[in-house]
Every structure is written in C-alpha cells, then in structure tokens.
Amino acid sequence: MPTDNEFDDNENEDKWFLMFCVYAIISLQFLLAVAVGSVVVSVSRIPHFVLHTAPGLSIYIISIVLCLIIQCVLLDLRNRWPCNCVLFILWTILFASAVGLSCSYSKGRGKTVLETIILISVVAVVLTLHSLYSALRKRDFSLCELFLIGIFLVACVYIPIQVFHPFAKLSTSIFGCLVALAVAGRILLAGNLCINHKFYDPIGAAVIVHLIFLLNNPGRRELIGRR
Template structure:
C-alpha cells in the first residue's frame, strides 16, 4: 500500500491522514467534509432556535408559569433520546435519517434555548466563545496528532466511566443540592470529559467510522459540542450569580 505515490497537500485529500492508513484518503476526506457540513447545519439550527427562544420572552414565560409548558418542556427533553432509537435503525436510509436528525436537533435546540433563556447574555456569549475556541483547538490537535501516529481509542472506557460518574453526580445534586461550588465543580468535570469526547470522536471520524455512518458521526460530534457548551455555561452562570 505504501508504494502508492501521494501527490499534493493534505487538504486536497491526497495525503494519508495517519501513518497506517490503508484506505483512499480522498474518500475519507470526503466523508469528513460531509460530517462537518451536517454538524455545521445542526449548530446553525441550534443557534437560530436558541435565539428565538431567548429573545421571545413569551416562550420562556409559557414554559415557566404553566403546567402545559412544564409538560412540553419534559417532552422536549426526552424527545432526542426517543428519536435516537429509530435514528439508529434508519441512519442509512435517506431521507428518513435526515428527517429524524432534524427532529432530534430541533428538540434539543429548544431545550438548550430554554436553558439559555434564564441566563444573562454576557454569560451565554462567554460560554459560546470559549466553546468555539476549545472545539477548534481540539479538532486541529487531533488531526495533527493522528498525522503523527497517535491514537486515542484508549480513551473510550475512561470516558464511559466518567459519564457514569457525572450522571450519578447530577442525580445526587437533584436530591441533595450542595450549592454553587458543587455546580462549578460539576461543570468543570463535565467540561474536561466532553473535551475528551471531542478528541475521541474526532479520532474515530478520521480512522474508524465507515462511510455509511455519517449520521452517527455527526450526532456524536454535535452532542460533544452542545454538552461542552452547557457545561461551560453552568460554570459561568454559577460564577456570575
């Protein structure tokens, strides 16, 4: 395989992304561009939906003061998890995969927008800027590290264990609130975990996802970005209160 003569620079899709690469780099680059295009559209949708929810005080008031609003808020929270089940089955079937992905994105965007609706604009901007900077930096680092033969597949079990700890921590917080300091600690730990997930999922994007798994790859990266943003938002909000 390494008798092939790769010509051109890396961005043209003609150079291998990592030393042991056996597949066609052009196909992998095409897959990567497709996934990032989908993630970009998801993030634009999230920003648009979030902006509408934050700017329209009637929406936040409806969810905060009415029983129907509370019920709808619960539905919006659980809808993304419910949609993931049929999305797993139809993730390779067009156009059902895109329709389900759209429902997943809009529902999650509404939930994020409602979270931001009760947060100051300064805090939202700080969290958004830091999220963008971290995501770009970690993505560039992962591509650079993969090019030099580093592999991050070993992070999988550790990140899974960390997610379990965060889930248990949040449950404890629900029943036994420990104040602002514990919220900041939780946000800091969650931020570190999702930074790890960005590196891990980007490494999988470069090396392991098959070309038919572009929907799952996009969902994974999108959730990493959204969860990192929410983690940083909780830190800034607690510090600002």
C-alpha cells in the same frame, strides 16, 4: 495498482471528508440553536413560559427526551432512505429547540448558555471550512491540528466578548468557555473513534458525537452492525 502514496492520499481525503460532514452537521444544529436561543433571550415572555408554566416546561422536557430517542433510532436507521432524512430533520429541529430553550434560565445562566453555543458554532463552522479545504488539498490528516485550532478559535471569540460585551459574570462565562472546549474535544474523540474503526458514515458519526459517553467506547462490530 494504486501506489502507497495514492492509497494514503485517498485515506486522508476520506478522513478529512468525514470530519467535514460531522462539523457541517454540528454547525447546522448549533447555528439553529443560536437562532432559537437569541429569540429566547430577547423575548422575556418565553423564559417565563418555559420555566413557570406547565405547558412550557412540558415542551422543554419532551423536546429533550424526543431528541435523545430519535438520535438513537437514527443511528440504527441511518442507511434507510427516506427514514434517515426524516429522522435527521426531526433530530436537528429538536436539538436546536432543546438547546435554545435552555437559554430560558434566569440570573444570567441563560445568556451563558447562549454564549457557549455561539462559541461552539464558530468553532464548528470554521473547522467545517478547514476540513473541506484540507480534503480538497489532500493534506495529511491530523486530529491534533483540529483540536489546537478549536482552542485558538474559542479564545479568539471568548476574550473579545468578555471585554466588549460580556454575557454574564466572569466566573459563569468561564464555565461556558470550558464547556465549549469540552464539546470541541468530544467531536474529535468521536471522530477518532470512527476513524480508528474505519466507520466513514457522516450521519452515524454525528450521532456518535452526541452519544459518545453513552455508547461506552463501541467497537467496529457494534458500529457497523447497526443497520
């Protein structure tokens, strides 16, 4: 019979592993979005194509719509291999494309979007490594710890960027910083929801991060009942 301490250690390990998987997926998606956004900002013809031509605007809108549809389907088919793998790859590509193409906006707003996804990427990558380390060390799980680290990382990256290489005006970039903090908080909100309902499905939890405000606080039956 496992002791209470062993049970707590296993539960903490499951929680840290869930957050590790979620942060790893978010890291992958936003790093790809940073790559796409960097190309969009660097090549001036791409923003013109996306914003001022019918095919470009159609590609942008379709990528957003398909991303939303596929992630909803993925939540239902997350346990059906190989459909889940194909849908996950498509979802990641479409997400990176939609977010990256959002950097096409003019008057500095595109660079603000790029700065925001860079901040989110840094937070996600570092917290991925932190969650893995905590899982291996079987540390006590703490969402507050993750959130405080997220705030610290955003500040550590945002301030040097604004001092040495500002992407946009201060007022605009502050809004991007707040969005990055909101995304970090949303990841923790989704993680807390899944942990409270003992829903340790990495792909499902990653989808819930993006749909947390659309699902209207789903219960355990709704989460686990999606097959």
